[in-house]
Amino acid sequence: MECAFLALRHTLLKGRVLRSKDPSGITQELWALLVLYQALRSVMVTAVEAPGGPDPDRAGFTIALEAARDTVIRVSHLVPAPGPDGRPDLTGHIGAAILLRPLPARRARISARIVKRGISRYHTWNHDGRPLASIPITALTLSVHPPIPPTAPAPAESRTPSRRGRWTQVSQLMATDAYRTWQAQEIADALGIKGRKPFNSLSTQLGYWARGGHLTRTAPSTYKITLPAALTAAESP
Incomplete structure (x- = not known):
């Protein structure tokens, strides 16, 4: 959902507001944007599912949008060309642009996800000494410790609180x-x-x-x- 909002607001509209001045026109614009967004995403899925297609993370939405604009401006590739088997090539011009210009491979995660703290992040940044650059992992060492046996609770008279309430x-x-x-x-x-x-x-x-x-x-x-x-x-x- 957040990716869809980002694409609608910053990629398709480039930060511009809707042009309509009445509710019906705004509804029409929103439906048009949603249809365009869904169509581009469908083409991206078809492209990466093609034989030899890249990882889905490397399919660029902006590249698909630029290729779709080229088809409208040049009035070309509007109808998918037939493939070798005579059926329409669903990858088409947009899918070919996605496969020709894949995004860089996503970097490997070097830090585990943690819950954001309510205090200032400058006081806890890198408090556990995590690496600042990507480090290749060549081996893993696992240590299995025996479970700690349960201990009997201390007698009530020996429990002295650290401070009074x-x-x-x-x-x-x-x-x-x-x-x-x-x-x-x-x-x-x-x-x-x-x-x-x-x-x-x-x-x-x-x-x-x-x-x-x-x-x-x-x-x-x-x-x-x-x-x-x-x-x-x-x-x-």
Whole structure:
């Protein structure tokens, strides 16, 4: 589909816009371009499928288009000439031009396809030391390693996280004065959170924990930790 768009926009139209000024004329132009594109592609397929034809990657669409224009300008080769067996030669003038002027052979791929990264490509370009030029491969060395046996998970008491989670820090801070209401800025200052973006992230988490029932929102950007019923002060009669 992308090749078709490229051929319609840059090869057939050469970057020009459609000439029609009304929807019916635009529809007619588009159908004409699509018919021409499909006809040229069909001729290219017929040419490369001929005996001794090149690889399909070496058939040039621009060459086929120029040959088709020559047939219209010179008013020649409009009807395929009969072949040796008397049947029409489907390769014709356009197919002969494709076979006479094949494109250069495609270069061998030297780098594997990778997923594009969201960060700047200048920081990760050639980070794995891939070759910068084509290198002929004369031999391959394969190493077969035995599978790694599964290991038993570590006991729960031996699993110590590398750092405490944000909720652990916030809950321990607010539990020091469980009946107090805390503003988001006070929590950020106590945890050493600086900057607008980290503070906005903390505010979002506080709102999420409030919706989940872990915190009680008493005022805008003000929260109180939710205590179990056994720890909640009894209401006065």
